Amino acid sequence: MTLHNEGLPINLRSLMSKPRYKTTNWKQYNQALINRGSLTFWIDEEAFAE
Numbered sequence: 001m002t003l004h005n006e007g008l009p010i011n012l013r014s015l016m017s018k019p020r021y022k023t024t025n026w027k028q029y030n031q032a033l034i035n036r037g038s039l040t041f042w043i044d045e046e047a048f049a050e
Contacts, residue, residue: 023029
């Protein structure tokens with residue numbers, strides 16, 4: 001089923017619209033995309049000794 005909002009009253013049309021966000025810090029945003037899915041593990045040296 002496909003819903004179209006062209007025929008709806010303006011108040012319902014605004015409820016169905018997707019929120020829009022504006023990226024202001026592109027350097028940080030791009031770095032976050034690069035780091036997505038990256039895992040870093042810190043293992044204490046004592047754990048290796050055991």
